[in-house]
Amino acid sequence: MSLSPAGPAIETLGLHKRYGQVQALHGIDLSVRRGEMFALLGPNGAGKTTLFSILSTLLKPSAGTAQVLGFDVVRQRAEIRQRMGIVFQEPALEQKLSVRDNLRLMGLFYGLSFRAARERSEILLDKLGLKDVAKRETQKLSGGQKRRLELGRSMVAQPEILFLDEATLGLDVDARRNFWAEVRDFVHAGGTVFMTTHYMEEAEVADRIALIDGGQIIALDTPKQLQSLVGGGVILLATEDDVRAAAWLREQGYTPEASERGLLLVNNDPATVLPALLGAMPVKTLRAEVHEPSLEDVFLKLTGRGLDTRFGQPPQDLHGDPQ
């Protein structure tokens, strides 16, 4: 198989998707570089899976265009499918097959020879720490092992781009860390990753993040740049006498806010300001911490709502009917 043409890994222009009366995507313009780890972050119903499905050629857009690895997602689906790996939000493993056979089957599905499928499967079993359970029926794996196997399956045919939709849903912290370590290896080897998540900690591992809400991209940048939209950092100071400390801080031109844990100061340059404050403050400090603004803070600032499911809002309904 020839390598894909040069140019961006993903490029979309004015993508729209409508399901009956629901407008799930409202004009998505996006460009993802080769070798980039790109995250789509947004609340439930924001349109993540819809965009993911269009880019991975499983769903046709209602309007607009999209290219993946230089190929059109509607007219050149086969070209894209040969070069991509995919992990779905819903599990897609053959439960009755062994772990090893799941990998081999996927290799054959992608058109590898028996021999190549066997070889790739052994490499991945080793790499993903699944050698000890290679003979086990897939349905008897732990949740973390199943997700790792899904990742393995998506990488059997050595894809150029990986699509991951909420790929670590339900995993504990350790299993997630392992999962992302594997994905990072793939990126270090030159692969491109397009992932969706509604966990902000996961999005932070990406090179760039698009925040999506109601079918529109509301911000797109590096995690650091997005966080800076909120402005610098948050300094927390617990002192022997917070009232006196607050009065002194106000004299210095700061605007401290009292909280249960101490005084909070939003500041553009906490790394410089905090040591200076600690050196000069007339009250003994018991604890000092600096917090980065989180992506949750950014989303809140831009939309007035959190990323949490409970606050998620369905996208615009064209006719105002209940969904």
Ligand SMILES: Nc1ncnc2c1ncn2[C@@H]1O[C@H](COP(=O)(O)OP(=O)(O)OP(=O)(O)O)[C@@H](O)[C@H]1O
């Ligand atoms: N097949 C479908 N038919 C009708 N409406 C759909 C269909 N699939 C999705 N939708 C609607 O389109 C909107 C976007 O859904 P989508 O699955 O893309 O969201 P999401 O961001 O992936 O959400 P989640 O975080 O819950 O996975 C939602 O309002 C959803 O109800």
Ligand SMILES: [Mg+2]
């Ligand atoms: Mg989804």
